Amino acid sequence: MDSSPLTDLVGIISNGVASIESAYKKENVSFPALNEPFSPGPLDNDAALDMTIRTVVAASLQLIATIRPPMESLQEVASGMYMSATLGTVNEAHVANVLGNAGTQGMAVQDISKEVGIESGPLARVLRFLATRHVFREVAPNVFANNRISSSLVKVSSVEEMRKNPASQYDGSPVAAVVGHITDEALKSSPFIPTYLSGGHKDAASPFNMAMNTKASIWEWFEQPENAMRGHRFNTAMKGGGERFPPSTYIEAFDWKSLGNDAVVVDVGGGVGPVTLALHKAFPQLQYIVQDLGPVIGDAKKFWDAEAPTAITSGKVKLQVHSFFDPQKEEKAAVYFMRLVLHDWPQSTSQKIMTTLRKAADPKSKLIVFDMVVPHACAEVPPLPGAVIGPPAPAPLLSNFAAGHFVTMVDIQMLNLVNGMERTLEDFVHLGDHSGWKLESVKPGPLPAFIFSPV
Numbered sequence: 301m302d303s304s305p306l307t308d309l310v311g312i313i314s315n316g317v318a319s320i321e322s323a324y325k326k327e328n329v330s331f332p333a334l335n336e337p338f339s340p341g342p343l344d345n346d347a348a349l350d351m352t353i354r355t356v357v358a359a360s361l362q363l364i365a366t367i368r369p370p371m372e373s374l375q376e377v378a379s380g381m382y383m384s385a386t387l388g389t390v391n392e393a394h395v396a397n398v399l400g401n402a403g404t405q406g407m408a409v410q411d412i413s414k415e416v417g418i419e420s421g422p423l424a425r426v427l428r429f430l431a432t433r434h435v436f437r438e439v440a441p442n443v444f445a446n447n448r449i450s451s452s453l454v455k456v457s458s459v460e461e462m463r464k465n466p467a468s469q470y471d472g473s474p475v476a477a478v479v480g481h482i483t484d485e486a487l488k489s490s491p492f493i494p495t496y497l498s499g500g501h502k503d504a505a506s507p508f509n510m511a512m513n514t515k516a517s518i519w520e521w522f523e524q525p526e527n528a529m530r531g532h533r534f535n536t537a538m539k540g541g542g543e544r545f546p547p548s549t550y551i552e553a554f555d556w557k558s559l560g561n562d563a564v565v566v567d568v569g570g571g572v573g574p575v576t577l578a579l580h581k582a583f584p585q586l587q588y589i590v591q592d593l594g595p596v597i598g599d600a601k602k603f604w605d606a607e608a609p610t611a612i613t614s615g616k617v618k619l620q621v622h623s624f625f626d627p628q629k630e631e632k633a634a635v636y637f638m639r640l641v642l643h644d645w646p647q648s649t650s651q652k653i654m655t656t657l658r659k660a661a662d663p664k665s666k667l668i669v670f671d672m673v674v675p676h677a678c679a680e681v682p683p684l685p686g687a688v689i690g691p692p693a694p695a696p697l698l699s700n701f702a703a704g705h706f707v708t709m710v711d712i713q714m715l716n717l718v719n720g721m722e723r724t725l726e727d728f729v730h731l732g733d734h735s736g737w738k739l740e741s742v743k744p745g746p747l748p749a750f751i752f753s754p755v
């Protein structure tokens with residue numbers, strides 16, 4: 301058969317599917333069925349398979365974009381808010397939990413309606429919209445069941461417990477918490493993005509501030525009593541997000557053993573200190589300081605009491621209230637590092653944070669920034685030799701694996717909620733050049749490490 305963009309895409313899909321099926325055959329299990337509820341499988345975190353799946357998804361999306369009439373593609377993209385709104389509706393109403401008890405034969409919409417308090421007519425329409433997009437199944441007319449995707453929304457608490465304690469309804473359920481955060485405060489802020497970007501923002505800090513009519517940052521807003529559930533939900537979502545990255549992300553990012561015993565490592569904006577915990581376990585000879593704002597350091601004390609109390613009592617790990625906008629208290633540390641901090645801030649503010657660290661640094665200090673990197677949607681020459689973002693996608697795929705790339709979604713989410721940004725490699729080089737640091741190397745991975753030295 302002659303090659304064409306369509307046959308090339310189909311070829312990528314069929315080769316990928318063949319290697320996925322053969323990997324499952326080797327394990328003596330079949331590939332998980334979409335119609336069955338999610339259950340963990342032996343190949344869920346297999347890195348090679350993950351790459352193949354990413355390639356097949358990118359090719360399938362590109363095949364759809366190529367073959368579908370443009371008007372239909374535009375309609376689907378333009379109406380994305382209905383996906384968020386319907387998913388938010390079922391997540392808030394605990395529909396997946398209710399269906400979790402119904403098994404694969406499902407439940408009549410009238411019975412679901414009684415449990416979740418949404419009229420059966422509109423509820424059927426919402427569930428059918430989602431089932432048409434493979435979230436839930438319509439197993440018989442107006443009878444719905446969970447499938448692999450919707451069952452991932454099931455929260456660990458019972459519906460009764462969640463109704464009694466709404467503030468903690470997302471505890472222990474990071475997937476539902478992420479979906480809740482995106483389909484609530486992010487969805488409500490998103491209509492303000494066009495006005496914000498075209499300058500009609502009247503000095504609002506972000507689209508979120510316009511939507512919520514507040515001058516408070518989203519962190520301050522989460523602390524207001526009426527937003528307690530949302531703040532709690534956000535922390536659950538972030539904890540789940542952080543756990544996606546294995547400890548090797550930090551342990552292998554840098555030659556920590558090259559630092560002398562008792563060398564000081566400062567975790568700037570460290571949250572409760574999960575990265576420091578991973579490093580402390582691997583390199584207990586080093587001296588760590590976790591810095592964050594007061595309420596977070598309050599939570600950090602509880603975290604360390606539970607996870608590694610002797611790290612605190614022995615003085616190997618110190619928890620410190622410190623704003624990264626104030627002059628850095630810990631001068632001449634061997635390493636300052638920040639994980640998922642700079643993406644909360646625009647370039648100018650991130651430069652300020654890095655300049656403050658530079659003023660405290662010793663000529664031998666290092667700055668390590670753990671943050672995602674945005675690949676361009678075309679081939680690119682890295683601005684730093686060796687700084688490869690990831691393996692190239694096979695032609696004719698977009699080099700960043702198309703919409704499979706989670707990071708471009710997070711980039712817009714950052715713009716929406718805090719006027720922050722995920723960065724391209726050039727953005728990281730620029731940050732260093734404007735704050736007294738030089739980007740020396742990049743350790744690639746799902747969460748790359750950007751290693752800077754003072755200039």
Ligand SMILES: C[S@@+](CC[C@H](N)C(=O)[O-])C[C@H]1O[C@@H](n2cnc3c(N)ncnc32)[C@H](O)[C@@H]1O
Binds near residue numbers: 570573591624625
């Ligand atoms: C996305 S979280 C990342 C937390 C932590 N680095 C991690 O990866 O788990 C951003 C952190 O920045 C902290 N933060 C915000 N403003 C700050 C400031 N002015 N000084 C210090 N920390 C701040 C927040 O409290 C939050 O813990």
